[in-house]
Amino acid sequence: MTGPEKLLDPTGLDDRAADDTLAPRPPGLRGLTVGLLDNTKPNAVPLLREIHAELRGRAGAGTSILYTKDYFGMPAADDLLKRIAGECDVVVTAVGDCGSCSAATVADGILLERLGTPAVSVVSDSFLVSGGAMAKVQGFPGYAFAAARHPVASLDEKQIRERARAVMPEVLRILGVDS
Template identity: 60%
Template sequence: MAQIEKLFDPTGAAVDVAEAALAPRPTSLSGLTVGLLDNTKPNATVLLEELAEVLKRDHGVAATKLYTKDYFGTPMTTELRDQLAAECDVVVTAIGDCGSCSAATVADGILLERAGKPAASICTDSFSPSGNAMAEVQGFPGYDFATIAHPVASLDVEQIRSRVQEALPQILRILGVER
């Protein structure tokens, strides 16, 4: 007989599962400020900077702001969440390419949604189970996040650009943007 196991948050964060609704979505990114949350993993900055260029060039984003977390394996601080919510219209978090950082990247997206900001988190396909588990632990089962091919850390700039192109349609869909 199969036994149901309890899921635990590998980041050690306290869980408030009171709210599992997405923040209101924009219909366009034109004129908006997009926050980019770098979790300090190798190539996260490069990936987010490449994404910023595409969003500005092809989707009319007015500005992008890069923020950096203290540590990739835990969710962002309350102070950083509040800063992102105050300064940005939407946020993209990256990159989940290991177990704890994938869980934390998804948790960051959920924290932003609960703060009223649409968010798209990016994880690699090898660690999407970790992201899905975090969504469940956070009381947000089925939370949608972008998945790109693993790995990211060892890629050159051209390969990162390819990953951005892979993530872009997912990010736009998650943010509710009409293409």
């Protein structure tokens, strides 16, 4: 009989210390700077911009800063993550709509949390298992991330807006803000 299988981190980050402590949540989002981390997947930027518009309308969030990582299948580089954490109050990263990009999007959120910045990772609901596996490998098995209905990449502007509105209760909950 075989034993449990060991999960391997395809990003090479599994040697980092396990830490499942969330960054402190702000009492609200009014006037706060929202970081938007684009993982370069189709429709990531429109989805992030719509989520920011919803955060402004629902919770009074301030301006946003858009960042783009090098490659969707790997977590963002340490220097980019540190820059984001230094410039933003909260971060939304998206969009995980395949296996490797979902895992990397979740890793980005966890790494930002460990830098002290509240973060929401948005993955499509078809890849929740991939995101959950990465959270476990990163030593943060209970990390909550938001699930948008799949697909995201092939949607038009109106459909992206609908996806952003639909995911907002989870985004607000993860950020600790009443909706």
